[in-house]
Amino acid sequence: MSVLPTTGVPTTGPQRSITTPHSAGNRLGERIIRRLLRTCAIVSVLTTIGIVAVLLSESLKFFGEVSVFEFLTGAQWTPLFSPPHFGVLPLVCGTMLVTGGAILIAGPIGLGTAIYLSEYAPPVVREIIKPVLEVLAGIPSVVYGVVAVTTVSPIVQRLFGSESIFNALSASIVVGFMILPMIVSLSEDVLRSVPRDLRSAAYALGATKLDVTTRVVVPAALSGIVAAVLLAISRAIGETMAVTLAAGATPNLTLNPLESVQTMTAYIVQVSKGDTPTGSIEYRTIFAVGLTLFCITMSLNIIAQWVLKRMREQYE
Amino acid sequence: MVTHGAERSISLADTPPRRVATTDPRQTRMTETTAASRTETAGPLRSIRPPAFDSARPARSADELAGAAAKIAVSDLNFFYGANQALHDIKLAIPERCVTAFIGPSGCGKSTFLRCLNRMNDMIDDARVEGEILLDGESLRGPRVDVVELRKRVGMVFQKSNPFPKSIFENIAYGPRVAGERNKARLYEIAERCLQHAALWDEVKDRLEDSALALSGGQQQRLCIARALATDPEVLLMDEPASALDPASTARIEDLIFELKDKYTIVIVTHNMQQAARVSDQTAFFFQGVLVEAGATNEIFTNPAKKQTEDYITGRFG
Structure with a gap:
């Protein structure tokens, strides 16, 4: 019986080597x-x-x-008229009004949905609701805009007596529903990632499901929920199509959601699509507005990432 | 709950030998194991370690143990995970103000049994319980039992310390708060009393508002014990409370268990037989879902009635 394995390296023949003529790291x-x-x-x-x-x-x-000071503090935005005023506040105000309204709608509904899905819903219900939310997230924003103008606005007009068919409220409502899936899925993730040990500990102390949810799970996931809302705000601020259609095109320094307002994004659309000559100061306003928008959303994203990171550290 | 999953899968893996048992599962299983353990120790016999009893902490005497009222009485308890039976006809009395230890190899059902005592198994979807568990003569499984009330009386400490990501004070205050206590001064009183009881007060009294997650592992586990004491329970269930701790912290927890038994009825699950011998008055040995033997701890460790128990405590298997 042979001691050597029959397969493998033949004992005769050329010596095998691990070095090759060309460098191994440089294979084509x-x-x-x-x-x-x-x-x-x-x-x-x-x-x-x-x-x-x-x-x-x-x-x-x-x-x-135009001085930065005038741009950031001026209360009038009339770059296309003469004399032109370049105060960005009405546009920022329009954006904040629409975004604020959207968050007031999407925050509670979204958080409620997320808590229901992660803590209360039986698996079957979760399997139904989650795909539906994904469909909601997949609807193009121009469709939301059309729905806002043709369906939501008339209702808002009738219920609240808004003068214009274009108003901040109907824009808020549709943007709220646009960012809803984002808030739900991000917050549900963080709620579910709260360790089961913590829930067990609370139940073992005689807590009811409501106690466990409101005093353990939600507080433990709070920073993640905050991050989800921040990301949703950032999305709402950058939202263009729906607000261009629904909110109107009147730069307006107001907090009344029934008035027509213009958001930063809607202004950029208006000028880009119009006949403003390239290179003129009116034309350059859209870059200044764009930069402002970029700074706002970027800082929100950075804050949200930072909050999320801190939350992860907490459990590791 | 991690332990639970693990134990559960182990018991699933154990199914085939279990199916053999039809009429008297206990006997069939015992012969099997004895045979298995004999083949395992075919070589020179390992020396039998005498269990270490701590003379500074005397266990309850046999008379005391026999005289103690049964705080919890379990009879004919069967427990199922879906189609798999995890506990078979358990019958056990847990004496008041004594420490009862559950020992046995992984997957033997001791943790499952522990969780039956405060109905923590209710949260598992396809779990099913049959049989009777009485707490002070009152059934745990009656139709009008309030699980929330039950868990206030039967507290629990988990294997992995699980403080809430809140301050030390808030951790202790959680139980009394959900029970309706709003008075901050009262809550501080409770916190001080429980932390002192759990031998943690001196280490944390100056930083009650600090995060509980900043404490060391041993401190966190003592905090969890203090938290369990804050609902003023009568029974304290401990699921391997020291298994993740270093020897010094383990010793502190054991000292604590010894002190607590004057006031509370304690049930402790442990993998560590030396620990069972050190802290408990009564020991129950579980194997494959069956309660093989239960009795006074020094009796079980020095003179077990069943061959299987002897094999386990002398380290021949498990």
């Missing part, structure tokens, strides 16, 4: 794939840098003619 296929993937990753980085660069350079030209 490997090299191509690596370059290709790196190019893909660089594209998004370059795009971001490019957009920020354009925003900054055009805005700088704008701020060469």
